[in-house]
Amino acid sequence: MEQSLAGVFIVQDGVVKYHNSAYARILGYAPGELLGVDPVPLVIEEHRPLVEERIRKRLAGEETSAEYEIQMMRKDGLIVDVLVQGSSLEYEGRMALCGNILDITKRKRAEAALRHSEERFRNILEQAPVAIGIGRQGKFIYTNPAFVKLFGWDSVDELIGQPTSILVAPEYLEEFSERSRLRDVGAEVERDYEVVALRKDGSRLSLRGAVSLMELPDGPAAFGVYEDVTLRKEAEAAMMLHHEQLEELVQQRTAELIDARNQSEAANKAKSVFLANMSHELRTPLNAVLGFSNLMRNDAFTSEDQRKTLNIIVRSGEHLLNLINDVLDVARIESGKIVLEPTAFDMADMMQGVIDMMRIRTEEKGLQLKFDQASDVPRFVRADAGKIRQVLINLINNATKYTDRGSVSIRLSGEAVKASPQKRMLLVEVEDTGHGIDPADQQSIFEPFVQVGALALRSGSGLGLTISRQYLQLMGGSIELESTVGVGSCFRAYFPVEVVRNVDVARVKEPRGRVIGIEERRESRGSAYGHPEYRILIVEDTPENSLLLRKMLEEVGFAVHEAPNGVAGIEAFQEWRPDFIWMDRFMPEMDGLEAARRIRQLPGGADVKIVGLSASALGDQRDETLAAGMDDFVSKPYRPNEIFDCLERHLGVRYIVQETAPAVAETPLQPIPVDAMEMLPDDLRDELAAVILRLEADKIADVIQRIADVDEALGAILSAYARRLTYTPILRVLQGRSRAV
Ligand code: ADP
Numbered sequence: 001m002e003q004s005l006a007g008v009f010i011v012q013d014g015v016v017k018y019h020n021s022a023y024a025r026i027l028g029y030a031p032g033e034l035l036g037v038d039p040v041p042l043v044i045e046e047h048r049p050l051v052e053e054r055i056r057k058r059l060a061g062e063e064t065s066a067e068y069e070i071q072m073m074r075k076d077g078l079i080v081d082v083l084v085q086g087s088s089l090e091y092e093g094r095m096a097l098c099g100n101i102l103d104i105t106k107r108k109r110a111e112a113a114l115r116h117s118e119e120r121f122r123n124i125l126e127q128a129p130v131a132i133g134i135g136r137q138g139k140f141i142y143t144n145p146a147f148v149k150l151f152g153w154d155s156v157d158e159l160i161g162q163p164t165s166i167l168v169a170p171e172y173l174e175e176f177s178e179r180s181r182l183r184d185v186g187a188e189v190e191r192d193y194e195v196v197a198l199r200k201d202g203s204r205l206s207l208r209g210a211v212s213l214m215e216l217p218d219g220p221a222a223f224g225v226y227e228d229v230t231l232r233k234e235a236e237a238a239m240m241l242h243h244e245q246l247e248e249l250v251q252q253r254t255a256e257l258i259d260a261r262n263q264s265e266a267a268n269k270a271k272s273v274f275l276a277n278m279s280h281e282l283r284t285p286l287n288a289v290l291g292f293s294n295l296m297r298n299d300a301f302t303s304e305d306q307r308k309t310l311n312i313i314v315r316s317g318e319h320l321l322n323l324i325n326d327v328l329d330v331a332r333i334e335s336g337k338i339v340l341e342p343t344a345f346d347m348a349d350m351m352q353g354v355i356d357m358m359r360i361r362t363e364e365k366g367l368q369l370k371f372d373q374a375s376d377v378p379r380f381v382r383a384d385a386g387k388i389r390q391v392l393i394n395l396i397n398n399a400t401k402y403t404d405r406g407s408v409s410i411r412l413s414g415e416a417v418k419a420s421p422q423k424r425m426l427l428v429e430v431e432d433t434g435h436g437i438d439p440a441d442q443q444s445i446f447e448p449f450v451q452v453g454a455l456a457l458r459s460g461s462g463l464g465l466t467i468s469r470q471y472l473q474l475m476g477g478s479i480e481l482e483s484t485v486g487v488g489s490c491f492r493a494y495f496p497v498e499v500v501r502n503v504d505v506a507r508v509k510e511p512r513g514r515v516i517g518i519e520e521r522r523e524s525r526g527s528a529y530g531h532p533e534y535r536i537l538i539v540e541d542t543p544e545n546s547l548l549l550r551k552m553l554e555e556v557g558f559a560v561h562e563a564p565n566g567v568a569g570i571e572a573f574q575e576w577r578p579d580f581i582w583m584d585r586f587m588p589e590m591d592g593l594e595a596a597r598r599i600r601q602l603p604g605g606a607d608v609k610i611v612g613l614s615a616s617a618l619g620d621q622r623d624e625t626l627a628a629g630m631d632d633f634v635s636k637p638y639r640p641n642e643i644f645d646c647l648e649r650h651l652g653v654r655y656i657v658q659e660t661a662p663a664v665a666e667t668p669l670q671p672i673p674v675d676a677m678e679m680l681p682d683d684l685r686d687e688l689a690a691v692i693l694r695l696e697a698d699k700i701a702d703v704i705q706r707i708a709d710v711d712e713a714l715g716a717i718l719s720a721y722a723r724r725l726t727y728t729p730i731l732r733v734l735q736g737r738s739r740a741v
Helices: 021-026 045-060 105-127 145-150 170-184 230-298 304-334 347-364 385-401 464-475 543-556 566-576 592-601 621-627 640-651 674-679 682-694 697-710 712-723 728-734
Strands: 007-012 015-019 066-073 079-091 094-103 131-136 139-143 193-198 204-216 219-228 343-346 368-373 380-383 407-417 420-432 478-484 488-499 514-518 535-539 559-563 580-584 609-614 632-635 655-658
Touching (some): 007 021, 007 079, 045 066, 045 079, 045 094, 131 145, 145 219, 170 204, 230 304, 230 543, 343 347, 347 368, 347 385, 385 407, 385 420, 385 464, 464 478, 464 488, 514 543, 514 640, 543 640, 580 592, 580 640, 592 609, 609 621, 609 640, 621 632, 632 640, 674 712, 674 728, 682 728, 712 728
Parallel strands (some): 368 407, 535 559, 535 580, 580 609
Antiparallel strands (some): 007 015, 131 219, 193 204, 343 380, 407 420, 420 488, 478 488, 514 655
């Protein structure tokens, strides 16, 4: 007994009568120390009633033995868990309680710890926001509340024992059971997968799950953690849909844009075609008007009066042509059809030409025209001479138009362009002492069709400045304006040029006099076809234009044949064998391009010179004609010399020329003496004003003659104005609007 681990005791009369050493040791006492001690107080207070109850029952004989766990207090105050097995016996002839105690503190602690950790674990499971389910052999043995909630069941109990497959969407069942099978045989299963599951009510939800095998005390089980990804899935799907919709929208918009672009391209094309047609429609009759007037002006049988009338027709026609050209220029700028055509040219020469031309107009208005050029301006340059000329004419023309007295000053200067030694930025300043431009209008006058100031002053199209600015910008230049109302305006045009050497500049041909005949054809350069004369075929559908050209050519001695369209032109070429063909571009039946192409294919067709003619200002007429195999291109309306020059270039024709005096009298006009005019009899002044307003040239000459009878000097001055058809200054003086300068 002394060796026993169990503490043995005998209690009689409420005190320990015997205990072994194990008993004392368990309770922390020395052997024998507890003899005579009441053991009940050693039990913790809480357990005492239980012990007392046992004792009572035993003593009363109601039970003979009992086993129970209690806690007792050791001598050192520590609590020990003890398992008590109690019974009763006869001790020293009397009834006594006996039993033994086992120290079960360690076991109890382990149990408590286990219980504690299990509790914690369970707590974690219960509290976890994710759904956790544990299954064994295809049935649920545990689920947490989140799981129940996720799947829409009412309670945990309801789910326990249910087959796990009950929550799987039908289309996933096969995959699900395959997974379970693989897991059960210990194969590696993808731990993170997505599955569609069913709620209790049959609705579907997307889950992301991880399932692993877990050893539980009662055997292995499948431990699954699930996360609801329905929202994410839906968001993904929505994003996808959104993305697709966006893509669709982008595609739709792109298609719309392409559509719009096509439409605008089509509209642009239509506009170009319209403009080409319009320019053709307008220029074709103008060609006839200007051409015939010119012819008649030069006719020996034309009277002086008729000549004056013809001059007016020519001027009006040219004015109209300028307007048409302005409108077309703007249209071409707008449709991006304008390109730079730089050539090498003599800047000083061009400037002088423009100023000479403009001098006539300034003189008409009694204005002074001043020109000043800085010494550093290069003489020979490369740039788009045609456009620069047009800008200069526009600016000087405006300055003249909007100035009543004083002067128009033109200054040309240049400065080096950094980093480009061959370049210069030229500056042309056109300054006038005219009406000036209100600051509010200084921007808008560069817009198309904008005209400002008094209505009475408005003439022209309102396009000049628009075109000028566009041209300058295209060249890489700019335009500036400084103006004060009532004082005057100064337009500054900047444009870059490249400095070139003299030799690079093509010799500009001296303008020749009027062609009145051709030299006989030299034998060495005789016709390829053996006929002695120059044979010119005109292929042209507009009878007036054909007739005009024919008259012009026949008059100087060319042999001419006409054909009204391409087909007839080819026939005439084969039968008549011309040296040169004027080929109109647009014709019914067969146009000029096609006819030229076909003629080139025919025997001898490679030798004949073919030059295109067109009134259309649009498109790449020149390129088009050259591509069709023609040698050159002349646009309508043409001046006679352009036609003769072209024939000279291609056939080597030599002309007999009448050197004519310049169209305008060489002496500059003298200012009209206002005093002398005022001295004239009133009826003479009134009559002069009346005939000028009616533009009756012969009557004007008449009245001036009668004035000369009164005042010879005044008569001479006035007739000089009349000869140049410059009536406005006379009218001004008559109406008292101008003083002599
Ligand atoms: P247009 O002269 O044909 O009317 P522009 O485009 O050349 O057209 O000029 C637009 C407007 O700008 C003119 O109508 C005129 O009112 C104003 N303007 C242009 N140049 C001058 C100038 N030198 N002085 C005063 N006004 C001017």
